[in-house]
Amino acid sequence: MSNETRLRVRxxxxxxxxxxxxxxxxxxxxxGRVELCRSxxxxxxxMEREGVLLTVAEVNCRFHGAARYDDEVIVNTRLxxxxxxxxxxxxxxxxxxxxxxxxxxxxxxxxxxxxxxxxRMPQKYRPMFGMNER
Numbered sequence: 001m002s003n004e005t006r007l008r009v010r011x012x013x014x015x016x017x018x019x020x021x022x023x024x025x026x027x028x029x030x031x032g033r034v035e036l037c038r039s040x041x042x043x044x045x046x047m048e049r050e051g052v053l054l055t056v057a058e059v060n061c062r063f064h065g066a067a068r069y070d071d072e073v074i075v076n077t078r079l080x081x082x083x084x085x086x087x088x089x090x091x092x093x094x095x096x097x098x099x100x101x102x103x104x105x106x107x108x109x110x111x112x113x114x115x116x117x118x119x120r121m122p123q124k125y126r127p128m129f130g131m132n133e134r
Contacts, residue, residue, distance in 0.1 A: 002036070003032065003076075003077050006096070009071045022061075025061055032091055033077055036079070042128050062103065062104050063103055065095070074096055075092075075093050076091065080106055088108045
């Protein structure tokens with residue numbers, strides 16, 4: 001399961017050299033993750049309202065190329081390893097004009113309840129995340 005999200009680099013996302021500042025790629029990962037979930041039929045908002053939080057436990061980001069102001073970027077997000085207690089999302093970002101790979105990485109999320117204690121993914125969400133019944 002994967003999803004592509006397009007975005008355009010805003011001036012505020014660049015540094016003095018006109019290159020996208022590194023922390024913005026983490027924000028773009030979030031955008032990709034939220035849109036992937038939406039494409040699977042679930043929104044972060046609805047999950048959180050029901051007491052299901054996807055707490056970030058690990059972030060990996062490998063830089064391959066540079067994006068600049070006004071570049072259009074594709075954020076490809078896909079489900080990686082899924083488990084009733086943890087979900088991994090994998091990302092690849094490319095510049096639209098020439099296909100240059102900009103970033104690859106992943107985020108691991110522990111499923112937590114409103115008290116931020118680890119929990120299990122509720123049954124109703126498991127099929128959306130490709131989890132087999134256990």
